[in-house]
Amino acid sequence: MSEAFLLGDVADVVAGVGFPKDMQGGQDGAIPVFKVGDISAAWLQGKSLLADSRNYLSAEEAKSLGKCVPAGATVFAKIGEALRLNRRVMLGRDALVDNNVMGLVPKREKVSPKYLYYFMQTVDLGELSRSTTVPSIRKSDVVEISIPVPRLAAQDQIVAELEKQFSRLDEAVANLQRVKANLKRYKASVLKAAVEGRLVETEATLAHREGRTYETGEQLLQRILEERRAKWTGKRKYREPVKPETEALSELPTGWVWASPEQVSAGEPYSLAIGPFGSSLKVSDYKTEGVPLVFVRNIRSGSFGGENTVYVTADKAAELSAHSVDAGDVLVTKMGDPPGDVCRYPANRPPAVITADCIKLRVTKVGVDPGFIEYAIASRVVQDQILGITKGVAQLKVNLANFSSIALPLPPYAEQARIVVEVDSHLSIIREVEAEVDANLQRAQALRQSVLQRDFSTASPNADALQPTH
Missing domain, CATH: 3.90.220.20 (DNA methylase specificity domains)
Structure with missing residues (x-):
């Protein structure tokens, strides 16, 4: 059987730290530093684990700032628009997170890291915000979230079933993300050609051919x-x-x-x-x-x-x-x-x-x-x-x-105008394709939420274990 717990009973809620402006971190450091942007980037790429960072600190610098958040913790934004977007990932290694990030460190004798990570995807943290201008949540809001906690073996069953279903969905999402990446590269190539004089015929070439000045x-x-x-x-x-x-x-x-x-x-x-x-x-x-x-x-x-x-x-x-x-x-x-x-x-x-x-x-x-x-x-x-x-x-x-x-x-001004018309034409096509890709990604996310909501409902009190779905 499972029991209903508060999140604070099964996980430690930790907040990030502020980084001094004059602190210099390099890629050769030992401890990665993660920010809200890193969480969003990993989420948008369909990654569940966050391991690589653009910012690192030495072990000595990291120690001076506070305790690292351990691998296996689920991390997410605690303030701003990123909070409303409900993007969260697991840490793939011990790391420091900044003060706009909150983490959940599972008490492993009660809850498995992956079970906690998947459960948190069913929670709309944005709804916990008390602010109407800049959304934000506090530790006291998070610890009061109710979570069904079956036996660890049942948690493993739930995770295994979810991952089996998500593997197919993840493949489709990965294909959509590749399309988005290709569109981004295409846009960059269009803009590069535009500012290098290769997208439209230059005014100098036209004037020379037409025998006029400009x-x-x-x-x-x-x-x-x-x-x-x-x-x-x-x-x-x-x-x-x-x-x-x-x-x-x-x-x-x-x-x-x-x-x-x-x-x-x-x-x-x-x-x-x-x-x-x-x-x-x-x-x-x-x-x-x-x-x-x-x-x-x-x-x-x-x-x-x-x-x-x-x-x-x-x-x-x-x-x-x-x-x-x-x-x-x-x-x-x-x-x-x-x-x-x-x-x-x-x-x-x-x-x-x-x-x-x-x-x-x-x-x-x-x-x-x-x-x-x-x-x-x-x-x-x-x-x-x-x-x-x-x-x-x-x-x-x-x-x-x-x-x-x-x-x-x-x-020249006439050339500027021609370039803008041509870029607008290319970007219009890109926007249309992006809109279709985004719509399909939203459908995939809705399906993912539907699966999560259904399978975690089976872990509610009095539910002994996951019932496999077909």
């Missing part, structure tokens, strides 16, 4: 800078925008030029800006209606609006006008793992305000297509530059000063 990217950039200088009405002496860092970059196609984000910005105050920091915008300012806020998660997902949207009052938005966002503005994450996700603020959304760790680039209307700038930043050519200026161990960030001087390829 405005080169260099001439366009000079015109942008001259018009900005001529329109300057500020009280201070005019400051030329910073030039791009082009050392070690490859040669551009004929008629193109390297330009910095500051050079292609609108040139108005705060046309290149980050979100407010410190006490300028506090959680207490958040409202359920008003002017919407843009978070890093919105830029990553390209999704604005919906039931989870957070707002500020119109008066607060006016106070934060330096951080305002309008349709067509290019938005970039300045923190993440790694930073550099990019999208345009959509035309069908009202003006908004960016939050901390977001960068806004409002491009000039003098011969620069914001769509091209978005795709350039998303390309490997610029992403590698962003990675090169990323700093931090516990939290990876890019500062605005360094971002202002990265190098963006700038072709």
Whole structure:
């Protein structure tokens, strides 16, 4: 027979630790460090075990931070959007986890690690959140979860039956994930070709064939800078925008030029800006209606609006006008793992305000297509530059000063427009296929939950053992 226990009876609930900003960890260290992003990445790849990390600490450094979470523990996010997504994995080795992660260490005389791991997949941790803005859970919430605990032999039967059924499902999911990976590579190749002048015929080639002249990217950039200088009405002496860092970059196609984000910005105050920091915008300012806020998660997902949207009052938005966002503005994450996700603020959304760790680039209307700038930043050519200026161990960030001087390829305006049309066409196809793949992955996840719910119901009190299903 099985008995109903509280989770705290059969597992120790442990929280992660904070990592000092000045602590340097290397791949040659002994102890892996896992963050929420590592959990999500493993989950998205269909992995149940988390063993390899991009961050390691020496045994001595790890010991100074606290006790490692042992292999076999189930770990998951305890705060943020990742909590709502209910992604969890088992540790494949002893590790440190950061303070946004919570772990369940099974008391093995009562519950097997795999049984606990599969059971936790039936629990919606997001429902335990007490916050309406940033979801979060506490240890006291988790220890009170009820869990059916049959004999260890029956637990092993349940796990064996689940794994038999999931092996077929996992194979189908793996095939879908391979399709997604191929689509990601295809998108990267499209963007790479776009910023290397190989996606459409260059303006230089067309002009030569048609026997005409054209405005080169260099001439366009000079015109942008001259018009900005001529329109300057500020009280201070005019400051030329910073030039791009082009050392070690490859040669551009004929008629193109390297330009910095500051050079292609609108040139108005705060046309290149980050979100407010410190006490300028506090959680207490958040409202359920008003002017919407843009978070890093919105830029990553390209999704604005919906039931989870957070707002500020119109008066607060006016106070934060330096951080305002309008349709067509290019938005970039300045923190993440790694930073550099990019999208345009959509035309069908009202003006908004960016939050901390977001960068806004409002491009000039003098011969620069914001769509091209978005795709350039998303390309490997610029992403590698962003990675090169990323700093931090516990939290990876890019500062605005360094971002202002990265190098963006700038072709003639007519060529920009043709590139955007062609990229849009390719990405439209990719999005359609991705939507179908995601729908099938959701069906697979729903089937997995159905199997888990059914089989764990057989482990409820008075159930002696798993009844095999066919």
